[in-house]
Amino acid sequence: MAPAPAAAEAVLQVAPEMREVAREGRAAIRRSVEHIVKSGVRQIIDIGSGLPTGENVHDIAHAIDPSVRVVYVDLDDVVVIHGRALLSSPRTAMIRGDVCDPSPLLNDPELRALIDLGRPVGVLMMYLLHLIPDTAGPQAAVAQLRDALAPGSMLSITHAANDRRPEYVARISAIYARANQPFTPRGKDEIAAFFGDWELEEPGLVNVWPYRTPPPAMNPELLDLGYSSVAVKR
Template sequence: MYDYYLGGKDHFEADRIRADEAIAADPTLVTLIRENRAFLGRAVRYLAAQGIDQFLDVGTGLPTQQSVHQIAHGMNPDARVVYVDYDGQVVAHGRALLADAPGTKMIQGDLRRPREILDHPEVRRLLDFDKPVAVLTVATLHFVPDEDDPQAIMAEFRDALAPGSHLVLTHASADGVPDVVAKVVEVYKKTSAPGTPRTSEQVTNLFGDFELLEPGLVWAPLWRPDHPVGMEEAKRVWFYAGVGRKA
């Protein structure tokens, strides 16, 4: 569905059907998804400029449409990227797409089991956790229900990271346009990944004791935008976005 929103070609008819239902519920949804992707690009470029050259992208989906390795390698050809996804079919397709991408791997893993991801042989081979790593959970944690304890999940990732590491995160919220979000949530209940929007406070807590970089947790278009963005325009993009740094 995400690839379909982005205008890609790597999706199935079932994805298109549900995505079109979601767009009918919120006609600005395509803009929202593309703003989320634009934030990812800005965050990766910022981190690469700070010297971060290791990225663990958890819940990536298909690595198409200006993905992390494309952006990071554009600034540092030696950057290393590991993508993680739960869906075996996505992983198989993703590995084919990445066959010629140096310093890049895709593994199958479940965000709800961080230790299995962190201890995966390919992750350990490519990433050095004694040095700073950027962990990205972009548009993924709202698919983790409260009963799976997203706070504990993110604590395990944070605890595994060296000082100077970063956490890049976006998350759906009902704080901005709750009526619209509720309609989209109803559509996603028909998919394999129903969503749980969360408040600003709940999303901030996912960063734990990491220092939120300026401008803090904001609507995605407001995180270090490339051009001026008005608050009302930004609020319609009902994804919070932030980048935290481990001291």
């Protein structure tokens, strides 16, 4: 579930550096997918995927193992319609689903045609949960989803933070509010709670871009805007 175009454009007008955040965000997705597939998981559900782009989750996964099955999930009907038109691989599908209503999502016939919930599944929630307010119950919904997955499943989350650069985040939050777009950055403990009792993979819950030395083209001040991790169900 990508930000509404109006909100995204408003953010870029006052914070053009967010283009760099988006670019590095794609690199974070690549690292997560590669880690999940190299760990042996051959099924991925990408929740809040948005439209397929130039480098899709299934492209990254299939470069490692073409047998990986990928289901994209988004709440926006237009995104789902266009996403279905763009996908051609028999090992991919796009469905409409709401992370805050996990039961119908996981029981969708198209998802079940590709995903065996009795086997490990990699679930991506990349830059999704900070677009969901607490009133929608995201913690309980993610817990329900975790409970439905088999041992060996993996969960990857990236989430905007409000405890690293609060003044900057407040500025961005105000822009989203004016665009009537939900934006709920959270603190590290709140973000960690989305993983429940799953075991965090090394290096744990860290900056979205866990570089010891940021890439030369990246503004190092952007490193404190969010947290990321991958966890496994034992």
